[in-house]
Amino acid sequence: MLTFHLVLEQTLGQNKRALQKGAILKAEGDKSQHRFCLIEGWLAVSKSLQDGEQQILDLILPGETYDPTGVDGNTSFVQIEALNNVVVIAIDTTTWARLLQDNPDLRHSEMLQANAAQARQSQRMLRLGKSSAETRVAYVLIEMYLRVTKSKPSEIFAFHMPMGQQQLADFSGLSSVHVCRTLRRLNRQGIITTGDHMDICVHDVPALVDLAGVDLETLRNEIVPTAA
Amino acid sequence: MLTFHLVLEQTLGQNKRALQKGAILKAEGDKSQHRFCLIEGWLAVSKSLQDGEQQILDLILPGETYDPTGVDGNTSFVQIEALNNVVVIAIDTTTWARLLQDNPDLRHSEMLQANAAQARQSQRMLRLGKSSAETRVAYVLIEMYLRVTKSKPSEIFAFHMPMGQQQLADFSGLSSVHVCRTLRRLNRQGIITTGDHMDICVHDVPALVDLAGVDLETLRNEIVPTAA
DNA sequence: CGTTCAGTTGAGTTGCTTCAACCCGTGTGG
DNA sequence: CCACACGGGTTGAAGCAACTCAACTGAACG
Numbered sequence: 001m002l003t004f005h006l007v008l009e010q011t012l013g014q015n016k017r018a019l020q021k022g023a024i025l026k027a028e029g030d031k032s033q034h035r036f037c038l039i040e041g042w043l044a045v046s047k048s049l050q051d052g053e054q055q056i057l058d059l060i061l062p063g064e065t066y067d068p069t070g071v072d073g074n075t076s077f078v079q080i081e082a083l084n085n086v087v088v089i090a091i092d093t094t095t096w097a098r099l100l101q102d103n104p105d106l107r108h109s110e111m112l113q114a115n116a117a118q119a120r121q122s123q124r125m126l127r128l129g130k131s132s133a134e135t136r137v138a139y140v141l142i143e144m145y146l147r148v149t150k151s152k153p154s155e156i157f158a159f160h161m162p163m164g165q166q167q168l169a170d171f172s173g174l175s176s177v178h179v180c181r182t183l184r185r186l187n188r189q190g191i192i193t194t195g196d197h198m199d200i201c202v203h204d205v206p207a208l209v210d211l212a213g214v215d216l217e218t219l220r221n222e223i224v225p226t227a228a
Numbered sequence: 229m230l231t232f233h234l235v236l237e238q239t240l241g242q243n244k245r246a247l248q249k250g251a252i253l254k255a256e257g258d259k260s261q262h263r264f265c266l267i268e269g270w271l272a273v274s275k276s277l278q279d280g281e282q283q284i285l286d287l288i289l290p291g292e293t294y295d296p297t298g299v300d301g302n303t304s305f306v307q308i309e310a311l312n313n314v315v316v317i318a319i320d321t322t323t324w325a326r327l328l329q330d331n332p333d334l335r336h337s338e339m340l341q342a343n344a345a346q347a348r349q350s351q352r353m354l355r356l357g358k359s360s361a362e363t364r365v366a367y368v369l370i371e372m373y374l375r376v377t378k379s380k381p382s383e384i385f386a387f388h389m390p391m392g393q394q395q396l397a398d399f400s401g402l403s404s405v406h407v408c409r410t411l412r413r414l415n416r417q418g419i420i421t422t423g424d425h426m427d428i429c430v431h432d433v434p435a436l437v438d439l440a441g442v443d444l445e446t447l448r449n450e451i452v453p454t455a456a
Numbered sequence: 457c458g459t460t461c462a463g464t465t466g467a468g469t470t471g472c473t474t475c476a477a478c479c480c481g482t483g484t485g486g
Numbered sequence: 487c488c489a490c491a492c493g494g495g496t497t498g499a500a501g502c503a504a505c506t507c508a509a510c511t512g513a514a515c516g
Contacts, residue, residue, distance in 0.1 A: 047350050047351070047353075047354045048354070049359065051441075053359075054358070055353060055354040055356075055357040055358050057350050057354075069343065070343065070347060070449075070450055077347055077350065077450050078350060115297065115298065119298060121349065121353070122285050122306060123275070124353070125275075125283060125349070125356065126276070126285075128283075128353060128356040128357050129283040129356050129398075129400075129401030130281040130282070130283050130401065131277065132503075132504095133503075133504070164462065164463085165462075165463065170357075172357075173357030173358065174504075174505090175504070175505055176462090176463085177463095177464085177505075177506080177507095178503090180462095180463060180464060180465085181464085181465085184463095184464075196513095213277055222298060222305050361471075361472070392493095392495085393494075393495065394494080402473090403472070403473055403474080404494090404495085405472090405474080405496085405497090406472055406473070408494095408495060408496060408497085409472095409496085409497085412495095412497090425494095
């Protein structure tokens with residue numbers, strides 16, 4: 001991951017773009033496709049039905065990359081939104097390919113990243129299809145907990161998610177009202193406390209892990225690419 | 229796709245394996261990872277909760293490939309099951325990498341394939357999170373219709389899915405009972421007819437497409453890699 | 457001080473699930 | 487050849503989890 005930052009900052013620092021919270025990411029160049037490399041802030045990748053309902057497919061954290069290109073190599077079928085103020089580097093795909101070619105470490109780390117993303121998506125899909133609201137919310141909290149604290153000492157059980165309850169709802173496939181209730185219930189049971197604007201503090205990790213229906217270490221290996 | 233078959237048959241025909249309906253695919257070699265290339269039959273990639281509930285994440289059709297490798301490059305976090313009698317070729321990952329290296333066409337087609345798979349998964353996730361049972365079932369039917377008939381003349385509106393209602397339920401995130409009801413309703417409305425063991429015949433494509441909440445041609449471009 | 461917007465809570469509704477019974481085609485053993 | 491069990495699909499009845507609608511709160515902001 002460090003490698004990643006260094007390489008990019010050095011070679012492509014000039015392509016850096018800062019975007020306000022709520023901004024929609026679009027490739028700027030006319031037709032050329034881009035891969036987005038996130039330096040700061042969070043992105044949400046989402047897709048929506050014609051009736052306006054949207055589902056957040058994945059969240060992207062600093063140090064990760066994303067390419068919204070569709071099959072036809074032209075249209076993008078997803079929407080990317082900045083959840084807070086972000087800094088991204090947009091690299092057109094041919095340049096990116098060259099970078100990968102030249103830098104085995106980057107190639108390796110990107111592969112791990114892709115595998116992890118796939119695993120996360122599978123986990124969420126499983127819960128979307130077969131789990132209760134409580135499990136879905138608990139799982140999202142655990143996943144984000146693991147991803148946020150991946151490099152930090154693991155005694156910290158508090159983190160911040162820059163998103164509202166509506167967005168958490170769009171991520172976990174629930175209504176915002178029900179997300180609220182569920183969060184409140186977890187609060188009352190003393191499992192977590194929620195602070196200003198999605199500051200999450202997990203008090204009872206085992207309980208939350210249990211609700212989420214996961215094994216913490218197994219999930220970490222599956223989902224967080226650092227370890228490998 | 230044809231390229232794909234030819235290349236593989238020629239170079240790796242000896243690794244072919246035939247498996248009975250219901251068999252679980254496992255890498256056979258001790259520790260080495262494999263990519264599975266499906267020649268005949270259908271595969272289901274699934275994941276399950278500890279309580280036994282399982283979600284089918286994707287279906288794999290002849291001509292497609294799948295690599296179940298997890299982040300740690302060791303454990304697989306998904307299960308692969310043969311939905312009917314299948315023939316697969318298992319290629320260990322280093323050989324596969326060499327194949328990709330040497331064969332630009334294969335590389336290209338695999339990239340399209342991967343994009344399409346990603347797009348399909350996004351579509352399903354969207355519906356899993358935000359849609360009614362009717363929409364989910366209709367979408368699955370449309371998706372499989374497009375994938376099955378991709379190369380065939382598009383006047384054929386009938387196809388076969390080698391899976392039971394329980395499996396369709398695991399795929400669409402519903403109970404088997406409700407899948408049954410939904411299918412029955414579509415029958416009564418004259419939109420489809422279901423025959424022996426999941427023979428699907430679509431009579432009113434526009435209606436089904438409408439229920440699924442998609443545009444047929446847009447979806448085809450997004451999901452079926454042949455066109456590009 | 458009024459407006460706005462996210463979060464919270466209650467009340468009522470509904471879509472899907474669960475449970476259970478039943479049907480029917482297939483296979484199997486007496 | 488019949489009897490029987492078995493598994494998948496079908497249908498009804500009842501329950502419940504999550505949704506919608508709507509009202510209220512409180513913080514943020516002009």
